[in-house]
Amino acid sequence: MDFLVSNQHRFVWLTAIILFCSSLQGHADTSSGEFKLKAAFIFNFAKYVEWPNSSFSQQNEFCIATLGRSPLDKELAKLSGKIIQNRNVVFRQFNSIEETAQCQVLFISRSELGKQTSIADFFRNTPVLTLSDKNDFSKSGVMLSLVDENGKIVFDVNIQEMHHARLKPNPQLLRLARNIYGRPSNEVFKP
């Protein structure tokens, strides 16, 4: 037992020394709650996409909505009152897909994604930017998908779906995307 104790002593000291040494130098690492960060992404996306003018029925309103309940609701609701493309942001929460055609940005909760295989078909000619946070693009056909990777959030774009909906992505958005789907060759493209 003495042997063990002396080993433990050494271990504790070693730990203390390493802890001390490595805290001497710091670097600016930032971290955030997942949902806050995703909401910030969604807010930013809206700045990088161009909607056809006809899509704004309420001239002064920029509608961000969610379909189905998701933990993002609370964080997105906090965006209300901010300005995007010279319009006031309003937040709405919908439970059926038919109600959603009047909004500009729509986050589709995971449970809804599971239920609807026809989301892509429904929005095909409707200028609504559809988003999800599930890494399952080809099946659901949403336009932007937020994905956890290496403890950070990255995003994939489905350019074909955006094109169908007459939404124009800024080249900057495409440059920053992890993957772009729906190129004419129909192959996964790595920018």
Place this chain on the structure above:
Amino acid sequence: MNVFRIIFITALVFILCTPTVYSAEFDPNEDGLTELSLERLLEITVVSASRKSQSLADVTSAVFVITQEDIRRSGATTIPDLLRMVPGVQVASIDGNSWAISIRGFNGTFANKLLVMIDGRSVYTPLYGGVFWDVQDSLLENIERIEVIRGSGGTMWGANAVNGVINIITKNSQDTKGTFFSGLAGSNEKGTVGARYGSDIGENTSYRLFAKHVDRDSTYMTTGRAQDSTRLTRGGFRLDNAASSSLQLTLQGDMYGGTVGNTATIPTLSYPFSKTVNPSTDLLGGNFLSRLDWLQSESSKFSLQLYYDRTRRDTTFVKEDRDTVDIDLQHNLHFAKRHELTWGVGYRFLHDNTAGTQGVFTLTPDSRSDNLLNLFLQDEITLLPETIRLIIGTKFEHNDYTGWELQPSARVSWTPVRGYSVWAAVTRSVRTPTRSDQDVRINLAVIPPTPEIPLPSVPVMIGNRQLKSETLIAYELGFRADTSQNTSMDFSLFYNRYRNIMGSEQGIPYIEGGTQLTIPINYINLHNYQSGGGEMSLQWQPLEWWKLKGGYAYIRFYGSEVEDSRLSTGTPAHQATIRSMCSLGRDVDFDLWVRYVGNNRYPLITETVHIPAYTTMDARVAWRPADGVELSLIGQNLLEKRHIETVSDFTVMRHEVERSVYGKVAWTF
């Protein structure tokens, strides 16, 4: 007492340091976050309220994740069959409802160097250190993923996580809303049905209820049809509440009951000195778990888990009732910019009541209570941001059998370029003696009387209360590359040094009761072994609709008497698997799975059985004719009529796995 003091002081130092250091952490307010550019957002690290989770690229051990897609497309109907896709895991069917499963060797009926958990609840039995796989089940559609860690997980998870950890994680009820039905039937499946319903209660709470009934036929044995059918019904619930984005509560539980058939050959004192019987085992069990995850701040989170588990196995010869209560607190803390400290404390109370049968299997005493206390401390230090990380930690565990056990580890990870990482680890882990190791008495066989010895001789396996823990020092090296969205690979190498592996030694025979000559066979810490090997797994998606996943594993044992050991063999040197997943349009899947398992030998007491190598293939065709409906047809073990995978320590009967076909309907709405 010194050990206590050190632990206490260390813990105290960390706790006292906490408030002052984490307040220095960057705390972005919401306005700040939305004003950041996309480029900047991409650089922010996510913290979540759930237990410490990492992306695969950051893990410094050999991890394989079975995803829900893998589960669905494998066509497997049991958790053991799913594990066959993981390189480095040995899975062999013993009969229709029992399996020998191990990681990196030591496989057999009594494989005991593996920790298996379902949603954080330990399910290996403290009776002998193995897992009763027949009762480890769920609606497979409820499983989010199965994480398989090859190599020691002792620092994090404690005793028994010697050669690996299997962590079965079910979906959050948020992701299982709606109604789901499934049914399957086929050549060996007489009708397995499952149902699930999930919904919301109010704004922040979701729940699901599920039920499943399994009815599986008896399988083939060399002596004819076996009696190893499975009839098990289970039901359960899960409730998740996210009161705020920083507080999550999970309540879950399930219950099961049913009967499985077994075959046992037991020694008898009169001619023909053994008989093979078909006892059926009545199974009954249930568990309840609650977990609270609290994100105190961006840099500090707590997790508190409490569970109760009750199991009953009632065979003709042994009736075991077991109760387990476990409480576990974990705290994860980022501080001083470069440290991520995780510490935890846990306590488990175990109580069993095991009524055996004299002359076959008994435990003395037949009821026993045990306590298990653990303290755990780990620091992940970023030596060079996003490039070099050092993870050191240890577990201090106190058990009633061997006292304090120390399981430290040191791991280092180097990420030279994003997407590529190299890691290395040195770990010490232990397998503490089990209840049987200490208290058992098993009549192994009866040797008929001879003219020299007029009494029947009975070799009797006898437990030993002086046993020490088996220990392992493991050296591991791994390489992981995630070169693009469509290829990834994972290589790992290991060299393991085992000490004090339990074996047995014959004692001095004595006449017992005037009717038999007892030959005591005592458990002792006997062997020192080494093992070395490696695994690789590859994933390649050549086309958007075609995925290939493959794996290969090699292992070799070294050391004295390794050839004759009952423990180190039973493990094939070579194993390989390859899966092809084709999506033919949106509505049709065509999947193939080929497996190769090398030859091995399994030493029984009476003889050493040679298990030949086998190659087999499963195939699955699925069609989704309408939204939410999937019809599939699955063929398993198609390449030959039947093959043997391993033999049982309980019986002279030999079970073989047959070719089988089944059809399945799944409906979600």
